[in-house]
Amino acid sequence: MPAETPALPFPGTGRVAVVTGASSGIGAATAARLAADGFDVVLAARRLDRLTELAERTGGRAVELDVTSDASVQALADSLERVDVLVNNAGGAFDAAPVAEADLSSWTRAFEVNVLGTVRVTKALLPALRASGAGDVVLMGSTAGLVSYEGGASYTAAKHGVHTLAETLRLELVAEPVRVVEIAPGMVKTDEFALNRTGDAAKAAKVYEGVREPLVAEDVADCVAWTVTRPHHVNIDLMVVRPRAQAAQHKVHREA
Ligand SMILES: NC(=O)c1ccc[n+]([C@@H]2O[C@H](COP(=O)([O-])OP(=O)(O)OC[C@H]3O[C@@H](n4cnc5c(N)ncnc54)[C@H](OP(=O)(O)O)[C@@H]3O)[C@@H](O)[C@H]2O)c1
Numbered sequence: 001m002p003a004e005t006p007a008l009p010f011p012g013t014g015r016v017a018v019v020t021g022a023s024s025g026i027g028a029a030t031a032a033r034l035a036a037d038g039f040d041v042v043l044a045a046r047r048l049d050r051l052t053e054l055a056e057r058t059g060g061r062a063v064e065l066d067v068t069s070d071a072s073v074q075a076l077a078d079s080l081e082r083v084d085v086l087v088n089n090a091g092g093a094f095d096a097a098p099v100a101e102a103d104l105s106s107w108t109r110a111f112e113v114n115v116l117g118t119v120r121v122t123k124a125l126l127p128a129l130r131a132s133g134a135g136d137v138v139l140m141g142s143t144a145g146l147v148s149y150e151g152g153a154s155y156t157a158a159k160h161g162v163h164t165l166a167e168t169l170r171l172e173l174v175a176e177p178v179r180v181v182e183i184a185p186g187m188v189k190t191d192e193f194a195l196n197r198t199g200d201a202a203k204a205a206k207v208y209e210g211v212r213e214p215l216v217a218e219d220v221a222d223c224v225a226w227t228v229t230r231p232h233h234v235n236i237d238l239m240v241v242r243p244r245a246q247a248a249q250h251k252v253h254r255e256a
Contacts, residue, residue, distance in 0.1 A: 010134070010228070012037040013039075015039050015040065015084035016082045017039040017042070017084065017087065018041075020044050020086075020121055022044055024045075024190065025217050026188060026221065027045065027087070028054055031058065034225060036059075040060070041059065042063055044076060051063070051064070065090075068112045068116065076125075084136065085138070086135075091117070092113060092197070093110065093154070094106045094155075094197060098150065098153075106154055111158050114159060130177065133177050135177060137169065137178060138181045139166045139182045140162075141162045141163050141182045143184050145160050146240070162182070170237065185215060186246045186249070187246050194207040209254060210255045211253070213245065214243045219241065
């Protein structure tokens with residue numbers, strides 16, 4: 001008797017994937033990748049002009065979204081007939097200050113977008129994800145959600161929040177047809193992340209200085225696409241992904 005054929009990866013075709021923060025970096029690459037894999041992609045972020053241009057180039061539909069606004073998130077939910085995959089990617093770091101010099105408005109911003117934004121969008125789309133019969137919630141965490149580092153607390157605290165949110169959701173949804181996946185990238189060279197954090201192009205460039213091959217947005221998009229195309233009984237709980245040159249948060253190999 002022939003060996004049993006292994007279950008095929010769960011196909012993208014026909015599934016609707018909503019990607020938040022799709023106007024740049026990891027979100028834009030994820031939207032493009034999922035569209036290429038056959039998903040019907042909804043690209044969501046605040047900068048509609050960029051989303052529209054991306055959607056025209058890679059496929060999908062652009063929707064203006066501010067994850068910090070109840071009304072904006074509700075409008076997104078109301079506009080969707082079906083949701084199979086939600087990629088909670090909108091987020092960022094907005095300072096590199098020690099706690100002793102904390103700017104609380106920067107902390108508020110970090111929690112608003114990374115943590116509360118993820119809760120708000122997930123809560124709004126969960127009924128549709130459940131109704132799909134095979135839903136996926138992906139949370140874009142970070143290695144900053146698993147360890148701490150000096151000068152990073154507004155971001156590490158927020159991403160630790162994302163980490164515990166993923167763990168809690170997975171526990172709460174165990175009896176339901178919804179997977180919860182956390183992706184935790186290390187150093188990813190994107191155009192805006194370090195710039196938003198430092199507010200200065202020269203300082204942003206220093207973050208990646210001498211690192212021969214930091215991750216790029218497409219590497220993380222590849223991870224997202226892989227996790228949501230496994231057979232649906234396979235739940236990738238947490239994927240930590242770093243460039244080879246970064247063995248740990250504080251151990252980055254830099255060439256002279
Ligand atoms: N780059 C890294 O090294 C790295 C490492 C680990 C994890 N991450 C995480 O990966 C995610 C993407 O990072 P990235 O490097 O691609 O940075 P990025 O290019 O700055 O992307 C951030 C995205 O979030 C969107 N966004 C920000 N505030 C928003 C809001 N209120 N409502 C809706 N969308 C909002 C931005 O779009 P608009 O401004 O158009 O709204 C943008 O598309 C973030 O969650 C980040 O924390 C990044």
